[in-house]
Amino acid sequence: MVTVGQAPTLDQIREAQKRIAPFVHRTPIYSSELLNAHCDAHLFFKCENLQKVGAFKARGAINAVFSLSEQQAFRGVATHSSGNHGAALAMAAGRRGIAAHIVMPDNAPAAKKAAVAAYGATIITCKPTLLAREEALAEVVSRTAAHVVHPYHDSRVIAGQGTVGLEILEQVKELDAVLVPVGGGGLLAGVAIAVKTINPKIEVVAVEPAGADDAFRSFGSGRLVTQTSPDTIADGLLTSLGELNFEIIQSHVDTIITVQDASIVEAMKLQWSRLKTVVEPSGAVSFAGVLEHADRFCNRRVAIVISGGNLDLDKLPWQQ
């Protein structure tokens, strides 16, 4: 799958906001006096775990699918995904009334396959390697002429994810910092463009698991590093940054910090017990950044993006 387009502008993110509004939730901001006291900061949790399909991915997928011309759309869309993007694209295609072809590795959880199928998409299974996924997708595209929507190497997707940043600025006044998890970088890039273009004084902080720290290393060295052998509980953040997102991040993100898996689990449990909201490991990474780097955020007004809430309740990380 190749990169589509250039970095979106603030205007394009605003257009995306209008385009997706009928199909996605304006998710709430949660706060907790107890967590504020615990962290000695003012925390504003942006609950994208309450988004359609349980993750921010609904925004980018809807924006991409509804940006297509009739000509582009009528043969349907396709992608490969083991996670939330597949379900999001299936949902978006269903809303537009076009076909979706989702290539999924044969070891994808049954619950994720069921979610994709429930939205009416066609599932093509393949071996669980990047090569097999790319080949299967190429075969689907050659057979169906479906339009490929990449999960994050795509300007329309980045613009859709950036609407999270617009909403945060509408919902919380006088912010000092925004914390965003980074995997492929689409959410981070979109939010950073929105926030920094509107108010450059707000610090944009990316948070990455220490066991999959390619963005941290790329940002520090100024050269795009590919992630090999990621090892983290945050299964949504295993992928490497793409070139487009790396460029955006270099110019719009203030810093990248890393967190240990133990902090991610602690963040999950605190959010579950105090906010009563179900957060997946990848979704808890940004709050883990506050827990592990407390001094940096002391007494500040900090937005924390909870990116998703999809996980297997029978395999919780604090259970043996």
Next chain:
Amino acid sequence: MVTVGQAPTLDQIREAQKRIAPFVHRTPIYSSELLNAHCDAHLFFKCENLQKVGAFKARGAINAVFSLSEQQAFRGVATHSSGNHGAALAMAAGRRGIAAHIVMPDNAPAAKKAAVAAYGATIITCKPTLLAREEALAEVVSRTAAHVVHPYHDSRVIAGQGTVGLEILEQVKELDAVLVPVGGGGLLAGVAIAVKTINPKIEVVAVEPAGADDAFRSFGSGRLVTQTSPDTIADGLLTSLGELNFEIIQSHVDTIITVQDASIVEAMKLQWSRLKTVVEPSGAVSFAGVLEHADRFCNRRVAIVISGGNLDLDKLPWQQ
């Protein structure tokens, strides 16, 4: 602890709504297309698990504490509680700036004791029997002259809980039924008065665990039955109805249905995974009513009260 007052009127519930508004959340209504399809009904989940202290109990406690005259209040308040009412009363007293004395059994979970202490209340521990609790409370009252606030045998508490019903009618139009869990009956009585006085056509359905079905048996026989040896996962619904609430329920509730623990666990998991919201077993009882009695609610617009979200994440009922 004795019953305080008579059944509250709709006007008293409306006064309670104004009185408590500065201190409690107007909790959201959640909905899910997938759960609607799963149940073949239109479901509106009233999220009192997102209330202050994680349960509707905050409403009744705030209303009781802020209904006290200066004369009544200045020596503080007291109660015995192993659960959410203790934390709610501690919170309410803290907001008013008066003392709270909470008698707790010595086997109460450490997390619950910590929550009560965090609100600045004094904890008095005792043996885990009703007699020991009553005695310890009597001793506290004779020593401090604190004002006792019972968790549900109290008109001010019932009026506070009834504000849940007012909010549901404000938030959801054209309802056919409201499902409410029943333990001591304060929430059920308050909601039933609010809903039935405003719109008698809306069916008020109480849901009770089959393993603690004293309300079901009392309602069926017309005579107040005391619960002995309750056996259910819904640890917030073990207590028996009081006389005042039984009278209110007889005149304002349409029916009481019971649910098995297996349905309660299924309801919990569906709410956690689909609504991304953390519901305690007692809080899932009303949704279990829809799952176990599906025909009754088919194609209807049904409000479901999620009463609370406080539980030990290390001991989930679907884990061994």
